[in-house]
Each structure stands twice: as C-alpha cells, then as structure tokens.
Amino acid sequence: MFNRRRSTILGPLRRTTRSRRPGSGPTAIRVEGQPAADPGTRPGADEASTTEQEEWLDADGNVLDEEDRGLVYDLGTLFDRRTALGLFGAAGVGLLAACTSGATGTGPTSAPTSATPSGSSDPTTDPSTADAVSVTEVPDETQGPYPADGSNGVNVLDDSGIVRSDIRSSFGASTTTAQGVPLTFSLTVRDAATGLVMPGLAIYAWHCDAEGNYSLYSSGVENENYLRGVQETAADGTVTFTSIFPGCYSGRWPHIHFEVYESLANATSNGRILKTSQIALPQEVCEAVYSQADYPGSIRNLSGTSLTSDNVFGEDGGITQLATVSGDASGGYVSTLTIGI
Incomplete structure (x- = not known):
C-alpha cells in the first residue's frame, strides 16, 4: 500500500509508459527498465502515430494520482526525471524515507541574496556630497x-x-x-x-x-x-x-x-x-x-x-x-x- 507523500514510503515506485496508436488494439505497458510488450504492434508500424502516456505505480501495481507520487516525482518535475530516478535509486529507500519524513520540518533555508549592478555606486553614498x-x-x-x-x-x-x-x-x-x-x-x-x-x-x-x-x-x-x-x-x-x-x-x-x-x-x-x-x-x-x-x-x-x-x-x-x-x-x-x- 502507498500512502500520501508525507508518510513513510513502504515500497519502491515504478514509472510506466502506455503506448497507443489511434484506433489500435490493446495498450502496451512499459515498465521503466524493462522492454515494452505490445501484442497489437507490428514491426515497421507508423511510429509517428504512436502517443505515450506516462503512469506511476506503487509496489502493488496500482496507478498513483499525481498528488500521491511523492518526493521523487516532485524532483523529477524540477529536474530531468530519469536523472532524478537514477539518483534516488542509487541512494535507496532509506534516503527517500529520511527526506520525506523531514518535509514538514523547519530545517535551514537559503537566505535571499541581492546583487548590486556592475558599475553602480554604494547606495549609501549621497552623490551630492561626494566631492x-x-x-x-x-x-x-x-x-x-x-x-x-x-x-x-x-x-x-x-x-x-x-x-x-x-x-x-x-x-x-x-x-x-x-x-x-x-x-x-x-x-x-x-x-x-x-x-x-x-x-x-x-x-x-x-x-x-x-x-x-x-x-x-x-x-x-x-x-x-x-x-x-x-x-x-x-x-x-x-x-x-x-x-x-x-x-x-x-x-x-x-x-x-x-x-x-x-x-x-x-x-x-x-x-x-x-x-x-x-x-x-x-x-x-x-x-x-x-x-x-x-x-x-x-x-x-x-x-x-x-x-x-x-x-x-x-x-x-x-x-x-x-x-x-x-x-x-x-x-x-x-x-x-x-x-x-
């Protein structure tokens, strides 16, 4: 079972891609990292007419709504999905659990920075009294x-x-x-x-x-x-x-x-x-x-x-x-x- 994103992750996530050609037969389901099996696809079929629909599954194979996909999905949205999945896959479920369990914490945040345009003078200097x-x-x-x-x-x-x-x-x-x-x-x-x-x-x-x-x-x-x-x-x-x-x-x-x-x-x-x-x-x-x-x-x-x-x-x-x-x-x-x- 997969709980909401702020809960502990109980199993690995899988991302699937469903391929469909308009008017074709059964939909092909490809699990990332595995070859797709499409009983209705013939070699040499028109690839331009094929569309892909991405789905996320929990450990039991159930389709997850976008709001339940958790930290990995969020990072994948901000960065490249494949890079994010590879990073967190190498780190393991324990790292994901640590990150998600602290999502509501009050850890340190980056302070906003400001920049002075190149060539500008010190804003505290009054040009009328500079000379x-x-x-x-x-x-x-x-x-x-x-x-x-x-x-x-x-x-x-x-x-x-x-x-x-x-x-x-x-x-x-x-x-x-x-x-x-x-x-x-x-x-x-x-x-x-x-x-x-x-x-x-x-x-x-x-x-x-x-x-x-x-x-x-x-x-x-x-x-x-x-x-x-x-x-x-x-x-x-x-x-x-x-x-x-x-x-x-x-x-x-x-x-x-x-x-x-x-x-x-x-x-x-x-x-x-x-x-x-x-x-x-x-x-x-x-x-x-x-x-x-x-x-x-x-x-x-x-x-x-x-x-x-x-x-x-x-x-x-x-x-x-x-x-x-x-x-x-x-x-x-x-x-x-x-x-x-």
Whole structure:
C-alpha cells in the first residue's frame, strides 16, 4: 500500500509508459527498465502515430494520482526525471524515507541574496556630497578705486563683449592687447558651509597691466578695457581666464581683483555681489616675472612691500588668498586658487 507523500514510503515506485496508436488494439505497458510488450504492434508500424502516456505505480501495481507520487516525482518535475530516478535509486529507500519524513520540518533555508549592478555606486553614498571638501571662507576685501562695475564711475559690465575668458585685449572701439608674461589663472568657488562646488555663479575679474595701470582709469589707457572679463562657473565651480601677469605698483602687493555674482545675468545688470576679494601672487614668481623688460619699476616696488605689511593681505598674510602658481617667465604661468564663500 502507498500512502500520501508525507508518510513513510513502504515500497519502491515504478514509472510506466502506455503506448497507443489511434484506433489500435490493446495498450502496451512499459515498465521503466524493462522492454515494452505490445501484442497489437507490428514491426515497421507508423511510429509517428504512436502517443505515450506516462503512469506511476506503487509496489502493488496500482496507478498513483499525481498528488500521491511523492518526493521523487516532485524532483523529477524540477529536474530531468530519469536523472532524478537514477539518483534516488542509487541512494535507496532509506534516503527517500529520511527526506520525506523531514518535509514538514523547519530545517535551514537559503537566505535571499541581492546583487548590486556592475558599475553602480554604494547606495549609501549621497552623490551630492561626494566631492565636498573643507574650505575656509575667503575674506571680504576692498574693490579698490578702479572696479569699472558702476560703483565708481564707468561700468564695463553692461558692455557687449565683457563675458569672455581671454581678457588680454580690449573689445569694442579698441583692440589693443596688453603686453606681459602670459598668465592663465583659475578660481574655483565652493560653499564655505558645505564644501560643495558652486556652478552657475559669475566671476568678474580685473587687474592692472605690466606697468601698474588700470584700463578705463589710468592716464593713457582710459579708452582701453583690457584685463577685465566675466565668466560663469562650470560644473566643477571653476572659471579660467587667459591674461598676463599683473605688474606691481607702489604701496600694494601684486594682486588680482574679483567679484562673485549669483549669475551671469546679475553680473551684467548690476545684480547683488556675493563676495568681493583679491588673489595674492607668490613672491618668488613675482621676482622672476619682474626681471623681464615689460615690467619697469615693478621689482623696485615689490621690494618696498610684503604680504604681511600690505594693507589688504597684511592681517593674515593672505593665507586664504595666496594662489598656487607653476611655470616660468619664458613660457608663462598657470595660477589656481579655491575660495570659499
């Protein structure tokens, strides 16, 4: 007798296949592992018209319903039936009894696993803060007497052509190019509170020429507007200007002025200024530059001042405003500075 699948197996299982041709006589019964006996089959009969129906028998030869076929049938359904029967036939009835008797137990189960797609980032990392760095707010400084931002006479910020990266030449009525040692300077703006870069701002930068004169103000260059320009900070919070190294005039350490605005639209329409400050240039580089013929008087003026005695940088020696500069006087220099606002 064969009980339901959760009971102990009392005898071996057998699987049979019944072969029938439509309209044929007696049905052939083949027990697995034995040849089929079909009294109604003739050699050479049409095999394409033959159909097979699988049946499972208990030890007494009784046909089992699908629900009573037990673990072997279940595994055979999941895997290949012949492979499963061979596996369990070799293991014996004792192994089957052990497996079926534990079917309702509470044995260990496999824990579900999860996978992170290849190339994805740690889900605990907030991409908006991934590039945050500690930065000190740059001090507010005077814009000086020659800003040309409308606060002291002339306003160049509303002139067409002021938004540019190469500020060496005048634009508009004049195309004069300022002479001097090439300097490419970059400013990166970060939020002093969060350390994050600040794209989409606008920076207006200006400085004197090699002789210490400011365009639009100094005698002889009132009709020039070179060495002034506005740019929008890129996705990394940076703007880069192509210019010349500024000269050193009496009473001041060599420097570059800048104003930070909320946007290009604000910068070119007398909008609110977020920060006004200055970039200080390293002494060793200044000495190398001022030995060139384009800088008459600068080496003398430099010797009469210092970062600590300067009326702008003197309070802290320009610690947060001193740029990093590389290059040489023959090939030009590259300057970088990160500021917090």
